[in-house]
Amino acid sequence: MKKAVFRLTLALLAILFVSCNNKSEEYIDPRGTDYAGSESCIQCHKVQSEMAFKSSHFKATAPAILGNVSGDFDSKNHTFIYDKDTKLVMEKDGDSLYQVLYKNGKETARYKFEIVFGTKHAQTSVYWKNNNTYELPVSFYHSINNWATSPGFPADKPYFDRMVVKDCYACHSSNISSRALNQSSADRNFMSMEVEDVVDKKTIVYGIDCERCHGPAKKHVEFHLKNPNVKVANNITSFKTLSREQKLDACALCHAGNDGMKLKSRFDFKPGDHLSDYFRETRSINDTTQFDVHGNQFRLMAQSKCFANSQKMDCITCHNPHENASKSMASYSKICMSCHQGLQHNETTLKIMPEKLMASNCIECHMPKKSSNAISFQLSNSKQLSNYILRTHKIGIYPNAKK
Numbered sequence: 001m002k003k004a005v006f007r008l009t010l011a012l013l014a015i016l017f018v019s020c021n022n023k024s025e026e027y028i029d030p031r032g033t034d035y036a037g038s039e040s041c042i043q044c045h046k047v048q049s050e051m052a053f054k055s056s057h058f059k060a061t062a063p064a065i066l067g068n069v070s071g072d073f074d075s076k077n078h079t080f081i082y083d084k085d086t087k088l089v090m091e092k093d094g095d096s097l098y099q100v101l102y103k104n105g106k107e108t109a110r111y112k113f114e115i116v117f118g119t120k121h122a123q124t125s126v127y128w129k130n131n132n133t134y135e136l137p138v139s140f141y142h143s144i145n146n147w148a149t150s151p152g153f154p155a156d157k158p159y160f161d162r163m164v165v166k167d168c169y170a171c172h173s174s175n176i177s178s179r180a181l182n183q184s185s186a187d188r189n190f191m192s193m194e195v196e197d198v199v200d201k202k203t204i205v206y207g208i209d210c211e212r213c214h215g216p217a218k219k220h221v222e223f224h225l226k227n228p229n230v231k232v233a234n235n236i237t238s239f240k241t242l243s244r245e246q247k248l249d250a251c252a253l254c255h256a257g258n259d260g261m262k263l264k265s266r267f268d269f270k271p272g273d274h275l276s277d278y279f280r281e282t283r284s285i286n287d288t289t290q291f292d293v294h295g296n297q298f299r300l301m302a303q304s305k306c307f308a309n310s311q312k313m314d315c316i317t318c319h320n321p322h323e324n325a326s327k328s329m330a331s332y333s334k335i336c337m338s339c340h341q342g343l344q345h346n347e348t349t350l351k352i353m354p355e356k357l358m359a360s361n362c363i364e365c366h367m368p369k370k371s372s373n374a375i376s377f378q379l380s381n382s383k384q385l386s387n388y389i390l391r392t393h394k395i396g397i398y399p400n401a402k403k
Contacts, residue, residue: 024063030177030203034216038209041217044224051208051323056120057208060172064113069097070123071140071147077264080147080380087140090147098126099136101158102337107346108364111136111160115204117172122388124150131198133164141377148377151388155378166199170266171254174205174212213321214238215270237271237351244314249275252298257291293390294372304395306339329363336362367391368398 018391029035038055038058042049062068071090075369078090089100097113111127114134116196122141137159139150149155153162167174176199211217219235227234239247250271260279269278287395291299299317301307308342318335337343337359345358353361371387378385 029038029205030200031176031205033210035211036216036220037220038211040221043209048322050212052301055307055322055324056118057321059119060117061169061204062116062119062206066095066097066115068116068119069113070116070142072121073097077146079148083154086158088158090138099138108230110161117190121390127160128201130279131200133199135162135164136160139377141388142385146379146381148379148386151375151377155380157380166204166260167201167265169204173207174209175203175267176200178204213271215272226382239271239316242272244266244312246272246274246342247314247316248298249273251321253278255295256298256313257296291394292372292374293370293392294374297393300392301396304393306395308336310339330360333360333362336366363391366395367393367396368400 027071029037038049040331059068065110073090073092080088082088085104087102089102091098091100091110098110099113100110101108113125113285116123116125117135121143122139125136127136128134135150137153140146141148153159156267164239166178168175205212215237217236220233223234224230235358240248241251250269251267252275253266256275260281264278266278269275270292291303293300301315307313315321318332340362345355349358358365367390369389370392372390373387375388377388378384
């Protein structure tokens with residue numbers, strides 16, 4: 001009998017140990033228990049989910065596993081040369097990817113691809129060190145299908161010490177938490193906690209997920225699973241119910257530049273909130289400042305007559321937030337022509353292109369691609385800076401675009 005009790009005790013202790021061990025390895029959602037996770041959306045919103053999971057928004061950050069990382073690791077096109085003695089090589093070792101530094105033919109350091117940022121135009125990566133992430137000095141650019149210096153990095157020497165702080169994740173992920181240190185063992189209330197300058201890798205919510213734009217969904221999921229015949233969305237933010245300003249603020253949170261005075265973390269923003277509660281603008285949106293094409297889509301659009309003269313135009317007028325921007329210029333032109341019916345171009349313009357063909361090319365002329373002054377890069381063995389090219393969102397008349 002004693003042996004049986006002993007065995008039972010051992011079995012219970014083993015189960016408890018495994019349970020505790022698994023619990024310590026559980027994923028931590030820093031947003032709290034009101035969040036259900038994007039996977040819960042699939043069962044009722046399959047079409048939207050399948051589009052969203054393939055979008056650049058959803059892939060704004062991702063774990064740097066095979067399949068998520070852009071660029072060549074196997075051919076001659078995977079080496080960045082700093083000088084005759086120094087080179088950085090993109091290497092694959094099993095399922096892991098590295099940027100490996102060589103001096104005089106000998107390996108001196110290797111840095112693992114841990115998290116990737118971006119997927120559509122370019123992709124930069126970071127590695128973990130002392131509970132923080134640091135940007136790797138070479139990034140992959142789809143426009144040139146090659147590796148080049150990460151934005152702002154030197155091309156004559158390797159540099160591995162640029163920290164990617166928590167605020168950088170605020171527009172590239174749905175959340176990541178910092179560790180908190182207790183200032184006083186006697187006072188354990190919230191005010192006694194200060195945030196340490198480190199981030200917890202277990203708490204990152206990769207990419208811009210469903211709940212970043214629609215708010216916490218746990219109650220919504222629970223309600224509709226119990227009430228499948230109810231078709232009106234409960235306990236969730238639908239953009240159909242938001243005012244024009246609220247819709248714009250939700251996009252402007254990350255698409256209106258980063259030079260305002262920060263009042264609260266972007267991570268605290270919920271759809272329906274007002275951006276003015278999070279950022280204090282230092283300039284009017286009607287300012288004639290030449291905003292850079294990178295990250296200032298809202299401010300550029302706000303300078304457009306189309307936007308200023310409209311009571312309804314917002315980002316969703318032209319973009320489906322669940323999928324990537326369409327590559328078809330004709331699809332955007334249809335949206336333009338819905339307001340500009342009967343518009344006729346002058347004779348000088350008509351000499352360049354027939355009227356019918358122009359009706360399908362509004363974007364190329366009135367929203368041309370422009371160089372970013374905020375992002376530039378250099379190729380290996382090149383002293384010339386190349387600029388990142390993006391389409392401007394300032395709708396206007398650009399005489400040079402006609403050429």
